[in-house]
Amino acid sequence: xxxxxxxxxxxxxxxxxxxxxxxxxxxxxxxxxxxxxxxxxxxxxxxxxxxxxxxxxxxxxxxxxxxxxxxxxxxxxxxxxxxxxxxxxxxxxxxxxxxxxxxxxxxxxxxxxxxxxxxxxxxxxxxxxxxxxxxxxxxxxxxxxxxxxxxxxxxxxxxxxxxx
Numbered sequence: 177x178x179x180x181x182x183x184x185x186x187x188x189x190x191x192x193x194x195x196x197x198x199x200x201x202x203x204x205x206x207x208x209x210x211x212x213x214x215x216x217x218x219x220x221x222x223x224x225x226x227x228x229x230x231x232x233x234x235x236x237x238x239x240x241x242x243x244x245x246x247x248x249x250x251x252x253x254x255x256x257x258x259x260x261x262x263x264x265x266x267x268x269x270x271x272x273x274x275x276x277x278x279x280x281x282x283x284x285x286x287x288x289x290x291x292x293x294x295x296x297x298x299x300x301x302x303x304x305x306x307x308x309x310x311x312x313x314x315x316x317x318x319x320x321x322x323x324x325x326x327x328x329x330x331x332x333x334x335x336x337x338x339x340x
Contacts, residue, residue, distance in 0.1 A: 181258075199323070210273070
């Protein structure tokens with residue numbers, strides 16, 4: 177499955193752009209998976225709930241299942257790579273990650289000039305730049321609202337290779 181990482185500094189609008197990109201790709205008929213990279217500890221289950229209690233008792237994998245959703249919380253000995261996470265996901269046409277600045281996947285960087293003054297990525301790592309001002313970087317550049325343009329690029333550069 178092709179993977180593209182949306183990267184950028186905090187508060188530049190990565191999540192907002194990822195939401196727009198997901199909607200655009202879904203509108204075009206693609207199935208989309210997402211992975212949000214988070215540097216800190218997190219708890220998706222609520223303390224005191226049964227599945228939380230299972231995990232607290234030592235379960236290495238606690239699954240919460242309903243007729244419409246499934247979630248699994250697994251204990252890890254080390255952080256998983258994008259490829260390891262993708263391998264555990266159901267088959268989709270494309271996986272969009274938010275974060276993962278340092279993994280070797282094609283990157284789309286979100287840059288907002290009022291928030292940051294330099295890119296987090298090296299120009300050679302970038303597939304594209306989503307920005308509110310033109311930068312002197314030789315990759316395609318798109319407006320912060322141009323999810324359709326970025327979806328066109330993803331179709332041309334990533335999805336066409338899979339379908340061919």
